[in-house]
Amino acid sequence: MATAIEPVSRDRLSDRQRRRGRELLQGWGFAAPAIVLLAVFLVLPFILAIYSSFTDQRLVPNPNLPTKWVGWRNYSRLFEDEGFRSGLIFNGIFVLVVVPLQTAFALGLAVLVNKKLRFRNAFRTIYFAPVAVTMVVVAVMWTSFFNPSAGLVNSVLDTVSFGFLTPERFGFLNWALDRNGARAAIIILSIWQGVGFQMVIYLAGLQSIPESLYEAARIDGANPWQQFRHVTIPQLRNTTIFVVLSTTILAFALFDQVEIMTQGGPQDGTQTMILRLITFGFRQGQVGLGSALGVFYFVLVVVVAFTQRRLLKEERAVA
Amino acid sequence: MATTVAVGHAGEGVEGPRHSGWRRLQRPVTYSVMVLLAIFFVFPVVAMVVLSLQPDETQVIADQDSIWAFFPRALSLQNYEDVFGRDVGRAVFNSALITVVTVGLGLVVNSMCAYGLARLQWIGRNVVIGLVVALMIVPFQSVSVPLLLIVNRLGWLDTYHVQIIPFVANPFFIFLFYQSFIGLPKAIEEAALIDGAGRWTIYRRIVVPLSRPTFATVGILQALFVWGSFFWPLMVTRGPDVRPLPVAMQVLFSDPNVPLGDVFAFAAVMTLPVLALYLLFQKWFVQSVASQGLKG
Numbered sequence: 001m002a003t004a005i006e007p008v009s010r011d012r013l014s015d016r017q018r019r020r021g022r023e024l025l026q027g028w029g030f031a032a033p034a035i036v037l038l039a040v041f042l043v044l045p046f047i048l049a050i051y052s053s054f055t056d057q058r059l060v061p062n063p064n065l066p067t068k069w070v071g072w073r074n075y076s077r078l079f080e081d082e083g084f085r086s087g088l089i090f091n092g093i094f095v096l097v098v099v100p101l102q103t104a105f106a107l108g109l110a111v112l113v114n115k116k117l118r119f120r121n122a123f124r125t126i127y128f129a130p131v132a133v134t135m136v137v138v139a140v141m142w143t144s145f146f147n148p149s150a151g152l153v154n155s156v157l158d159t160v161s162f163g164f165l166t167p168e169r170f171g172f173l174n175w176a177l178d179r180n181g182a183r184a185a186i187i188i189l190s191i192w193q194g195v196g197f198q199m200v201i202y203l204a205g206l207q208s209i210p211e212s213l214y215e216a217a218r219i220d221g222a223n224p225w226q227q228f229r230h231v232t233i234p235q236l237r238n239t240t241i242f243v244v245l246s247t248t249i250l251a252f253a254l255f256d257q258v259e260i261m262t263q264g265g266p267q268d269g270t271q272t273m274i275l276r277l278i279t280f281g282f283r284q285g286q287v288g289l290g291s292a293l294g295v296f297y298f299v300l301v302v303v304v305a306f307t308q309r310r311l312l313k314e315e316r317a318v319a
Numbered sequence: 320m321a322t323t324v325a326v327g328h329a330g331e332g333v334e335g336p337r338h339s340g341w342r343r344l345q346r347p348v349t350y351s352v353m354v355l356l357a358i359f360f361v362f363p364v365v366a367m368v369v370l371s372l373q374p375d376e377t378q379v380i381a382d383q384d385s386i387w388a389f390f391p392r393a394l395s396l397q398n399y400e401d402v403f404g405r406d407v408g409r410a411v412f413n414s415a416l417i418t419v420v421t422v423g424l425g426l427v428v429n430s431m432c433a434y435g436l437a438r439l440q441w442i443g444r445n446v447v448i449g450l451v452v453a454l455m456i457v458p459f460q461s462v463s464v465p466l467l468l469i470v471n472r473l474g475w476l477d478t479y480h481v482q483i484i485p486f487v488a489n490p491f492f493i494f495l496f497y498q499s500f501i502g503l504p505k506a507i508e509e510a511a512l513i514d515g516a517g518r519w520t521i522y523r524r525i526v527v528p529l530s531r532p533t534f535a536t537v538g539i540l541q542a543l544f545v546w547g548s549f550f551w552p553l554m555v556t557r558g559p560d561v562r563p564l565p566v567a568m569q570v571l572f573s574d575p576n577v578p579l580g581d582v583f584a585f586a587a588v589m590t591l592p593v594l595a596l597y598l599l600f601q602k603w604f605v606q607s608v609a610s611q612g613l614k615g
Contacts, residue, residue, distance in 0.1 A: 020440065026518045027441025034432035035447060037488035041466065042454055048465035059468060112353055117346075125601060126357045131608070132597040133364070134547035136565040137586045140572050141363045144383060144579065152366065155384035192360070197608055204609040253460055256549045260569060274460050274550070281464030282554045290464035298461035305456065 046298075053292035059285035074292035084276045084293070086268035093183065094190075094272075095251045102191050103243050106198030107236075111228075113199070114206045124203075128196035135193060139260035142189040146175035146261075179269035182262045186270055189257055194250070198243045205239030206232070241312045245305055252301055273297055364590065365389050371398050371583035379580045398584035405577075406559050407585060410567035417482050417563055418545045424487045425541050426534055432488070433496030434522050438508065448497075454490040460550065467554055481555045482563065486545060492537045495610065499533040500526060536607040539600070546593065564589050 053074050057067050078084050113124045130138065145152040148167045157165040157173070167173040172181035209232065217227045255274040258264060264271040273293065281290020366388040373379045374397035382388055435441070436448055466485065475481040503526065511521050527534070549565040556562045562570075571577050571585055597604050 023439045024441040027435045027439035027444060030435030030439065030518070030522070031432045031447055033428045034488040034493060037428065037484070038450075038454060038490065041485040041488070042457060042462060042490075043450075045462035045465040045469060046457060048468070049462055052465055052468070057468070059471060109356070112349070112356075115349065117349065117353075123353050123357060124605075125598070126360050128605060128608075129364070129594065129597065130360055132543070132593045132604070133590050134549075134565060134593070136547065136549050136568050137589050138363070140568060140582060140586055141367055143572075144582075145363065145366075147384070150380060150384050152362075152384045152388060192363075196360070200605050200608045249458070253458060255460075256547075256565075259549070259553075260572065277460060277464065278550070278554065282467060287464055287468050294461035294464055298457060301458055301461075302456055 049291040049294045049298075051291075052288050053295045055288050057287040057291070059281070059287050070288065074289045075296070077289060078292055078296065081276070083264070083268055083271050083279070084273070086271040087264075087273045087276050090183065090270055091252055091254060091272050094187065094254055095248055097187055098190060098194075098251050099244060099247045101187075102195050102198060102247055103240070105191065106195050106243065107202050109195065109199040110202035110206055111232075114203060127199055130193045131196045133193065135256040136260055138189055138193045139257040142185065142192070142257075143176065143261050146181075146185045148174045148177060151175070176262050177266060179266055182266060182270045186254075186257055186261060189261075190251075190254070194247070198247065201243055202236065202239055205236045209235045237312070241309060244312065245308055248304060248308060249301055252297070252304070362389070364594070367583050367586050367590070371580060371587045372396070373580055374398060376578040376580055379578070379583070383579070398578075398580040399588070401578075401581050402571075402584045402588065405571065405581070407567065407588060409559055410562055410564045411588065413479070413561055414546060414564040417479060418542050420479075421483045421486050421545045422538050422541045424483070425489065425492065426538055428487050429489060429492040429537065430496045430527070430530070430534070431522070433493050433500055434526055436493070437497050437500035438526075439518070451490045451493050451497075455494060463551065463554070470555060476555050477557055477561055479561055482548075482552055482561070485551075486541075486548075489541070492541065495537055496530070496533060499530050503529055532603075532606065533610075535600075535603040536610050539604055539607040543593075 054069060054071060055067050056070050056074075061067070109127055113120055113127065146154075148154060153175070154165075154167065154173055165173065172178050172184060175181040175185045213231050213235065214227055217231050222230065253274060254272045255278075258270050258272055258275055259278075262270045264275050274297075277290055277293045277297070280286045280293060366383070369387075369389055369391045370379050370383055372391050372395060373382065373393045374395040375393070378392070382392065432451075436444060436451070470476065470481050470485075507525055507529075508521050511525060516524070547565060548563070549569070552563050552566045553569070556566055559567070568585055568589065572582055
């Protein structure tokens with residue numbers, strides 16, 4: 001049978017080649033539907049966004065006015081637009097308030113529902129439930145709760161403060177009708193809906209911390225607070241990076257709740273970038289200007305995400 | 320939950336007697352805080368349901384800022400009847416159809432792509448992996464305006480497919496599947512290959528059944544996203560024919576002639592089915608969100 005070795009090995013080689021050729025086809029075959037869809041509905045519009053941002057492209061083309069190259073004019077018009085600048089401001093405020101507040105709140109909730117207490121699963125279920133409620137519905141419900149004269153929020157505040165906290169005394173308690181009140185209302189309802197999501201991510205993080213670290217800390221005489229500060233927090237650093245990054249990106253995309261509750265008012269106090277995007281690109285049909293906003297938005301998200309990642313990672317290197 | 324770590328309890332045994340007063344109080348205080356938080360998270364849903372059962376609109380307005388927002392004084396389905404008279408049935412059908420089709424196609428397309436990337440050697444594979452990772456950071460909003468231009472030229476406005484096809488393939492979901500597939504033991508697949516099974520058979524008969532949790536996870540995430548999607552349908556739907564629930568909700572809510580009771584009934588129609596599914600498949604919901612943390 002020794003003579004049979006030669007043909008078998010040759011066969012094997014060609015077999016491998018054939019297999020490789022087949023894998024090339026199969027590989028593309030498996031990936032093709034997704035690649036085509038991503039190319040047409042993500043890559044193509046992305047390239048088109050960059051291109052149209054330098055033209056005066058309209059949604060409904062005017063045959064008498066062909067689309068022209070306008071250079072950076074859309075970008076300068078963007079920053080001359082009062083609404084867009086207000087949008088940047090409220091987006092900034094929203095990120096600066098919601099990201100730290102919601103992250104801390106989520107961590108607190110995760111620690112609470114991670115305790116060995118009875119009904120802990122019931123509490124987890126309840127705290128996470130708002131995530132299953134569509135944001136548009138959340139905004140509609142909270143809009144009626146924040147009604148200044150007939151809303152649940154003011155009636156609770158009025159009762160617990162024995163009539164001290166009233167819209168007459170504090171302007172922001174007019175909520176959606178007041179600049180700062182509207183901002184506060186949107187921040188509160190956004191945290192209400194979003195915090196359960198981050199809580200679950202933190203909970204997964206907490207459960208991955210080895211118990212031995214806490215035992216070691218206890219032997220060293222660390223009290224619960226010190227254990228939290230020097231074991232839990234450092235061990236959760238990667239989770240925190242993820243939570244902070246994802247909350248920030250979602251905060252920049254702020255749209256649904258504002259569109260329902262205030263449409264950017266009063267006096268542009270709750271204006272956002274995406275609200276302007278839909279106004280330019282859709283309601284006014286200015287594809288060029290809308291695309292410029294889209295490109296700016298993309299660059300902003302990427303820069304902020306990478307900066308945050310960098311900062312949070314460096315902090316780890318120092319600590 | 321065997322791996323649970325009780326952070327708050329970790330100090331037991333170290334604290335001296337001076338803490339014993341606090342320790343006796345710790346439990347009731349913790350429970351009180353947790354109950355207050357539970358009220359905070361649950362009251363809007365309770366109020367929504369209770370007020371939606373009140374047929375008398377003046378009573379809805381009178382009750383909505385009182386304790387009666389939480390205890391039903393009437394149990395009538397009048398508002399629900401009104402709301403279904405306003406074409407809500409159509410919107411429920413539209414949203415359900417769009418969600419089911421998008422998620423169904425998405426699970427197949429994204430997992431197939433991930434399988435090709437995870438298990439087959441082909442020219443261009445590494446480029447595609449790089450592209451998928453890079454595309455994860457492109458927010459949909461930034462490409463929405465040119466996409467609107469494209470679908471407008473294609474004559475896709477006011478259709479179902481304009482709300483479905485662009486959202487089937489998703490780089491993040493491909494990535495989640497990819498991570499799950501490279502973790503599967505290779506031996507079973509290799510054995511099947513030797514037995515002469517084709518790649519498609521291996522994918523369908525081995526990879527898919529072994530990855531059920533990932534499919535559940537991705538399906539839930541995508542379904543929540545599509546069901547609640549508002550920004551894109553607002554731009555591409557005009558009439559009630561293909562309008563999904565969130566847009567229908569906005570139309571109803573911004574109409575000053577629509578009674579508040581109807582708005583609450585509509586909100587309940589949108590929310591209760593999802594909450595019911597959440598309570599039934601809680602484990603999967605939570606896992607779907609927790610798995611997002613893998614991304615970091």
